[in-house]
Amino acid sequence: MARTIRFLAFNVRSLWNVGSFFRTCDAFNVEKIYLTGYTGTPPRKEITKTAIGAEEFVSWESSKDPVPVLQQLKKEGWHLLALEITTDAVDLGVAHVPDKVCLIVGHELTGVPPEVLSLCDQVTKIPMLGKKESLNVAVAAGIALYRLRTV
Secondary structure (H helix, E strand, O other), X not given: OOOEEEEEEEOOOOHHHHHHHHHHHHHOOOXXXXXXXXXOOOOOHHHHHHHOOHHHOOOEEEEOOHHHHHHHHHHOOXXXXXXXXXXXXXXXXXXXXXXXXEEEEOEOOXXXXXXXXXXXXXXXXXXXXXXXXXXXXXXXXXXXXXXXXXX
């Protein structure tokens, strides 16, 4: 059975990152995007410029508070998987992921906040081999979605 993927972004400030989410989610057949907190929403020229129209046909919804969205997803049997650097985060390459998963990303600098992480079933990270400890959130989301779709 093919994995079903949803995607939630919380407090992502860059509209270009949001546009990239749409385009990447389209590429990996993500079922739905949740834009939460102050994450920007279409229609915005900055989103369209990066999404190149993907925001027109990728299903999405907006909510100020991600907690009720995540609680509902949990009730519906979704595995909540945060992409974040924490002491207990599992390497993305070895993480066990069920067939119904929602990938969660957060603010470009502060990441996924504790109140969201506490609802997650698992926290995963992309191992960094260079001097920097993290990637741009849209790039990291793309890598994670590729892994979720292909493994």
